[in-house]
Amino acid sequence: MENHENAKKHAIELNLKTYYLLLSISIILFKYSTISAQNQSGSHLDKSLQVVLDSARTSMEITGAAACVIFKDSSMWQGVSGLARPGSSVSTNTAFELGSISKIYTATTVLKLVAEGRLNLDDRLYTWFPNLPSSESNTITQLLNHTHGLHDPLQESDFVPAIMGTPTKIWTLDDLLTKMKDPYFEPGAGWHxxxxxxxxxxxxxxxVTDSTFSDVLSTQVLKSLKLDNTWxxxxxxxxxxxxxxxxxxxxSGDLKPVSLMMPWTAFRTSAGPAxxxxxxxxxxxQFLHGLMTGSVLEEAEWNRMTNWVDRPDGYKYGAGLLHIKNEGRFLLGHKGNSAGYSASAFHDQSQGVTIVVLTNAHAVDVTPIVTTLLQISTRIER
Structure with a gap:
């Protein structure tokens, strides 16, 4: 417990330190860009974005990070910083686990099947899982926007020890359902x-497809967008x-490459489509930018994805999609955390800019890096 509290305190200190660092960087770069805006070039913007990524990674004690900015005109900046593994630097081809950003991919796959008439958002859970609580009233829509009320065993304190105890275990849905407790609330009566x-x-x-989730995701989403480095x-x-x-x-502050030291099977399979x-x-x-600019879903399905419900924290949530307000900007996307990885992906609708930051750091909120990169991207001419 003491180690956990020390780690939590350290994480809070890092977040505060990073906030003030990124604020200072953005102020300096904004002043510079304001003074000499007419003389700016893409090269200056690229260097400025890289400064933010490098500084944030160092300040937040992140081992490795990769970032991508897609601008309104579809041009792209990519940046990398730090190590992907011992002795090997992060490259633009380095992949990271996305954590809960995966929910956008799963929701998109569902909505593709809705467009094909193979699913209906009003379909009841009872059709496939008649023994689950409130299955006769819970709908696919409620599964997508977290208003279903079903308990989440992954958030319980005893779940990580269960994973660590059997690191080679392939977790199935049945394994997770057996760990479920009573629902948080009746379907539609809250948000959790x-x-x-x-x-x-x-x-x-x-x-409904008589295929694996991996194959359907690939067929419905990844191949059509030529996302060859996503799986x-x-x-x-x-x-x-x-x-x-x-x-x-x-x-203790000593980071270890743990996925080289033990099997990662249980962590990945328990994360599943979530x-x-x-x-x-x-x-x-490219996936998020395509989704936001209308090249992934038809208008009817996009409207379903952005049918918002209120969260207790003041944010809004659609079908696997998070809607936040940051310094007057409305951003759509998601945050993601999994064991040993932290990520953030958002699109600014007013500016038409999409920014993704991926890291191999555990339980770090990297969204401040995203928002700082966004500020720089929209203040310095490309």
Missing amino acids: YSNTGFHILGAIIEA YGAHDPVGKELAVAYIDPFG GAVVSTASDAA
Whole structure:
């Protein structure tokens, strides 16, 4: 418990330190860009973005990071910083686990099947899981927007020890459902973030297509966008570069490449359709930018994805999509955390800019890096 508290305190200190660092960087760069805006070039903007990424990675004690910015005109900046694994630097081809950003991919796959008439958002859970609580009233829509009320065992304190105790175990949906407790509330009576809904959606996708979730995701989303460096992370494709997960296991400040020291099977399979998509920063940015600019979903399905419900924290949530307000900007996307990885991906609708930051750091909020890169991207001419 003491190690956990020390680690938590250290994380808070890092976040505060990083906030003030990024604020200082953005002020300096903004002043510079204001003074000499007419003389700016893409080269200056590229260097400025790299300064932010390098400074933030160092300040937040992140081992490795990759970032991608896609501008309104579809031009792209990519930046990398630090190590992907011991002795190997992050490259633009390095992939990271996306954590809960995966929910956008799963939701998009569901909405593709809705467009084909193979699913209906009003379909009841009872069709596939008659023994689950409130299955006769819970709908696919409620699974997508976290208003279903089903308990999430992944958020319980005893779940990580269960994973660590059997690191080679391949977790199934049945394994997770047996760990479920009583629902948080009746369907539609509240909002509670729960990975359970997206695990169930993955099983429904498999049931209606008679295929694996990985294959359907690839067919419905990845291949059409030519996202060759994105995959469902329950398995590792040969020839791909995957960053190693770094974790401070004892709360001592000493980061270890833990996914090289023990099997990662249990972590990845337990994340499932709720959090096990793996991607490079550029692939993830192209997916999100395509989604936001209308090249992934038809208008009817996009409207369904952005049918917002209120969260208790003041944010809004759609079908696997988070809607936040940051310094007057409305951003759509998602944050993501999995064991040894932290990520953030957002699109600014007013500016038409998409930014993704991926890291091999554990339990770090990297969204401040995204918002700082966004500020720089929209203040310095490209």
